[in-house]
Amino acid sequence: MSLLETDVLNQDSELPEIFASVESEVRSYCRNWPTTFETARGPWITDTSGTRYLDFFAGAGALNYGHNNPVLKRAVLDYLAGDGIVHSLDMATTAKREFLETFSALVLEPRNLDYKVQFPGPTGTNAVESALKLARKVTGRESVVSFTNAFHGMTLGALSVTGNSMKRAGAGIPLVHATPMPYDNYFGGVTEDFHWFERVLDDSGSGLNRPAAVIVETVQGEGGLNVARVEWLQALAELCRRREILLIVDDVQMGCGRTGPFFSFEAAGIVPDIVTLSKSISGYGLPMALTLFHRELDVWSPGEHNGTFRGHNPAFVTATAALQTYWANDSLAKSTADKGIMVRDRLDAIADKYDGVSARGRGMAQGLKFENTDLAGEVCRAAFERGLLAETSGPADEVVKLLPPLTISENDLMSGLDILAESVATTV
Structure with missing residues (x-):
């Protein structure tokens, strides 16, 4: 506890x-x-x-x-004073258009990331749920590999790939279709723990079903500030690529510049198949979450994954102002x-x-x-x-x-x- x-x-x-x-x-x-x-x-x-x-x-x-933040506060106050739309589900609004244009121009394009953007709901766990659901839909597989001491959220799907036993126990039901593997340095350098994952993938007697995806944090915040080495992340990305397993990076807490670059995985030079963002993406503490994924993975049918609060326009406004103020350059x-x-x-x-x-x-x-x-x-x-x-x-x-x-x-x-x-x- x-x-x-x-x-x-x-x-x-x-x-x-x-x-x-x-x-x-x-x-x-x-x-x-x-x-x-x-x-x-x-x-x-x-x-x-x-x-x-x-x-x-x-x-x-x-x-x-x-x-x-005074810049972001001014932006949202002006928007509300002008009777800007607050709630719109996934309807097209000027606030959403300006956010997508800005996010594409300042975040995706400079990093050569051809991601589609999904608004899965207001929180990080919503982003994780949609990422897991999409990975299973794309691959037709059920199992997802997570890591020791991971934290991905408190709804049932996200909780199934979370390591904390107290939080998992709160589910009240078995949390299935997820398999934990040792995170980088889990054994304290005594053994190269990454080899365990690679070995069980290749061993027909391991009992590990071929997973739809691997979900990982580059720095485990709730897990104790465990930092994955660049080499470990690169090897994980390569393993997923070779085995046709989707790689999900959960950047809910470590994204939006927390570790330096906008995405925490940039230091490793990897390109995840799916990325989850929330927390500071709105810039102002307003509820907002994104699920990003390669264009070819956008196999959703209209309305197949939805939510009442996936279009919170004041958050689009502050997110746009934050990107324009802090991510137009690398300062x-x-x-x-x-x-x-x-x-x-x-x-x-x-x-x-x-x-x-x-x-x-x-x-x-x-x-x-x-x-x-x-x-x-x-x-x-x-x-x-x-x-x-x-x-x-x-x-x-x-x-x-x-x-x-x-x-x-x-x-x-x-x-x-x-x-x-x-x-x-x-x-x-």
Whole structure:
């Protein structure tokens, strides 16, 4: 069970009683951040008492451009003030047209990606569900290979390819048609774990049905900031190509520049068959998701996969503004890479002071792993008391995960890392 879902229930009492009396017990983050937030701007979020917190959680990666980004806010306010269409299912609207034109011109064409774009619904798990469904429709096969410590969403299909046992148990039914394989470095370098997947594919006695697809994160965020090596990703892509297995990259949390380039897989030079995006694609924290796939895979019949909220036009507006502002050139990608180096240097310096602590992650998705798994939660609690929001991740919640906005200033970034260092020093 997550840090944010465990033995801190007493802190819930510090919140107004309405939350405990009316809202479901499933609420989690509020239990470890027991205050009522009211306003936010950039990397800062303020509660009703006027206390400000640096937000290194950023909506679990949904706020890459910060809270209430002024450029994006202006765009959506102008759109709404002009009675722009808000809800349209999949009807053609000017907001959708402008988004598709901008996404094609600034993201797809410069990367030579001939992808069709599907709007599967408002969230990342919707994108994953449509990707799995499409892969099975295209190939006529049922099985999907996923990886240890993966996280792909909370609906049944996405949950079937998720590794976390607590989340899987919540399904209440068997989760079938998915086979987990060891993620890169799962065995700690003792054995070349990729060979296991290749071996069972070729072994008629392995019991592995030929899969429709492989779904993978290049950096496992919820799984503990596990980073797949470029070589591993390239070998996986090549294996899928040779065996005519579709490769799905889940870029819901690590896409939209979180690791530097727009897509996290760009560093490996691979081209997935299917890509899922959500979280920061709207730019403003508005619900939006995309499923991208090669043109020849577009075998959907009209309405075969649909949803009421797959055409949220305010999200198209803010997404277009975000792309035009931050992805017309490579300045944000370079800035993110530079800040990522600053973060790693600081995390390494912290880790070097203590036994059983190590830095991990890539770009602006980094953190500290603690061999004493209780310490990560204690560090996050200490950080909150000092004005920093950070969450834990990993199978035992052993990693303090940092996801600051990509647009954060270097001064604010260093201030947050100072708080983290102080929190570690008082905890370890």
